Amino acid sequence: MISIPDLRVILIDDNEVDLLLHEKLVTIQQISRTVLAFNNANKALEFLSSNIALPKIPPTILLLDIQMPEMDGFEFLEAFDSYPFKIKSQCHIIMVSSSLDYRDISRTYANPMVIKLLKKPLLAEELKNTIMEIFKEF
Amino acid sequence: MKDNRIRILYIDDEIHNLNAFKAGFRRSYEIYTANSAQEGKQLLKNIDVHIIIADQKMPVSTGVEFFNEIKETLPDPMRILLTGYTDVEDIIDAINKGHIYSYIKKPWDEHELHKTINNAFEIYQTRRQLKEKIVELEKINDELNRFIYSTSHDLRSPLMSVLGIINLSRLDNSVVDPNGYLEMIEVCILKLDGFIQKIIEYYRNSRLDVEYEKIDFNNLLQECIGSFKHQNTAIEFQVNVEQPVDFKGDTFRISVILNNLISNAVKYQKPDESNPKVNLTVKVEPHKATLYIVDNGIGILSEHLNNIFKMFFRSKNNNKPGSGIGLYIVKEALNKIGGTINVESKYGEGTQFEISIPNRNDFDS
Numbered sequence: 001m002i003s004i005p006d007l008r009v010i011l012i013d014d015n016e017v018d019l020l021l022h023e024k025l026v027t028i029q030q031i032s033r034t035v036l037a038f039n040n041a042n043k044a045l046e047f048l049s050s051n052i053a054l055p056k057i058p059p060t061i062l063l064l065d066i067q068m069p070e071m072d073g074f075e076f077l078e079a080f081d082s083y084p085f086k087i088k089s090q091c092h093i094i095m096v097s098s099s100l101d102y103r104d105i106s107r108t109y110a111n112p113m114v115i116k117l118l119k120k121p122l123l124a125e126e127l128k129n130t131i132m133e134i135f136k137e138f
Numbered sequence: 139m140k141d142n143r144i145r146i147l148y149i150d151d152e153i154h155n156l157n158a159f160k161a162g163f164r165r166s167y168e169i170y171t172a173n174s175a176q177e178g179k180q181l182l183k184n185i186d187v188h189i190i191i192a193d194q195k196m197p198v199s200t201g202v203e204f205f206n207e208i209k210e211t212l213p214d215p216m217r218i219l220l221t222g223y224t225d226v227e228d229i230i231d232a233i234n235k236g237h238i239y240s241y242i243k244k245p246w247d248e249h250e251l252h253k254t255i256n257n258a259f260e261i262y263q264t265r266r267q268l269k270e271k272i273v274e275l276e277k278i279n280d281e282l283n284r285f286i287y288s289t290s291h292d293l294r295s296p297l298m299s300v301l302g303i304i305n306l307s308r309l310d311n312s313v314v315d316p317n318g319y320l321e322m323i324e325v326c327i328l329k330l331d332g333f334i335q336k337i338i339e340y341y342r343n344s345r346l347d348v349e350y351e352k353i354d355f356n357n358l359l360q361e362c363i364g365s366f367k368h369q370n371t372a373i374e375f376q377v378n379v380e381q382p383v384d385f386k387g388d389t390f391r392i393s394v395i396l397n398n399l400i401s402n403a404v405k406y407q408k409p410d411e412s413n414p415k416v417n418l419t420v421k422v423e424p425h426k427a428t429l430y431i432v433d434n435g436i437g438i439l440s441e442h443l444n445n446i447f448k449m450f451f452r453s454k455n456n457n458k459p460g461s462g463i464g465l466y467i468v469k470e471a472l473n474k475i476g477g478t479i480n481v482e483s484k485y486g487e488g489t490q491f492e493i494s495i496p497n498r499n500d501f502d503s
Contacts, residue, residue, distance in 0.1 A: 015295065015299060017296075017299045017302075017303070018299055018302065021299065021302040021303065021306055024306055024310070025306065025309075028306075028309055028310055067291050067295075098291065098294045098295045098297075098298040099290070099291055099294075100290055100294065100335065100338055101287060101290060101291070102342070119298075120295070120298035120299070120301075120302065121298045121299070121301040121302035121305055122302060123305065124305070124309055
């Protein structure tokens with residue numbers, strides 16, 4: 001159980017099965033009650049930009065897949081980098097991928113916006129620990 | 139003009155030579171003529187010729203000077219130099235500066251010139267075909283590249299989803315499975331994934347540039363052991379690293395080699411062995427490192443020893459699952475970094491691999 005009251009989780013993955021799996025993991029681990037699933041990175045960007053009108057952006061965990069059609073994880077990061085500080089500072093990005101490609105892996109580690117790369121299948125414990133690590137100073 | 143006729147440009151300042159050449163050869167070839175190097179260059183801008191014949195003695199610029207000038211922009215056409223004098227200096231110059239194919243004396247012998255032109259064209263065509271083949275091969279290589287990349291992702295991605303579903307079913311206890319079918323599915327998935335990972339490993343070994351960096355064998359071995367220990371907790375690992383000098387090598391390939399050999403040493407243990415052991419010894423010297431991986435496992439039949447490094451070879455005397463690609467990858471990885479491997483084995487008693495890897499450290503000597 002993670003006790004960040006208004007914490008929300010945004011899932012971005014083109015694979016519907018993985019979206020469902022990750023949503024279940026977040027619920028079972030009682031990480032957050034608000035899970036928003038997007039099967040397309042563009043839609044997630046649209047949603048995030050609509051957040052600018054909110055008086056306060058809630059703390060947000062993003063679970064971001066790497067390989068996706070149309071816009072992949074890296075393209076998402078590039079676009080998201082230009083977002084206002086107000087939104088960016090509240091979003092904590094965890095990449096989730098089954099890729100073993102060393103270029104993907106090193107590109108992920110090289111990106112300052114990415115907190116961690118978790119391998120698929122996502123393990124409940126690993127996810128919880130990573131999120132707890134992010135919010136340990138709260 | 140899309141026929142197979144040989145296109146020739148002939149440059150000479152003497153008009154009657156140009157006319158004689160045309161008269162003698164126009165039935166066999168498509169001929170263009172110019173009476174100066176300058177005019178020749180102008181013509182070459184519009185016409186793609188296979189062979190250029192130039193007279194050496196011309197005012198303003200000589201044949202050799204002309205060939206030398208165009209060799210950067212037009213490297214493909216074959217060059218033939220014509221001259222009335224047999225001046226050795228000219229010939230040497232022509233060969234060294236002008237990259238000419240042949241040297242013909244004036245007045246030319248028609249038969250000889252025909253032969254020279256045809257031979258030159260044959261070389262021209264062979265070179266062109268070679269270039270086309272290179273482009274084709276580069277394309278195929280690139281496609282293979284992308285194929286393996288997408289295979290690694292497209293095949294693994296659904297497999298990892300299945301593993302995720304199995305994990306989830308255990309977490310929320312939603313599946314009644316008294317016969318352990320889920321576990322069987324998991325074992326099969328992991329086996330399949332292991333095979334995909336081996337293919338990716340093979341591919342990376344063959345494609346990746348070799349990079350040398352400092353290696354601490356103690357760390358590297360502990361990492362390897364860490365990833366296999368859980369497969370058989372009864373195994374006693376003995377590690378002995380003697381590294382008095384720095385070692386530089388390709389980390390990726392050396393860990394591929396160690397991972398495959400240690401994995402085998404763990405996998406091919408005797409089921410009834412009370413004291414299963416894996417000994418790892420490393421000795422680093424200024425110019426090489428020698429590694430020993432020794433186990434007291436099932437061993438390898440002597441008649442199989444010659445074949446174990448072949449792709450997809452699997453010894454029939456074990457019932458262990460394997461892809462038959464591990465030792466092949468070891469051998470390929472060693473080829474890439476200039477290492478060697480020796481194996482000694484006694485069936486029923488154990489196996490010893492001895493590896494020698496060059497140390498890429500530049501010591502000041």
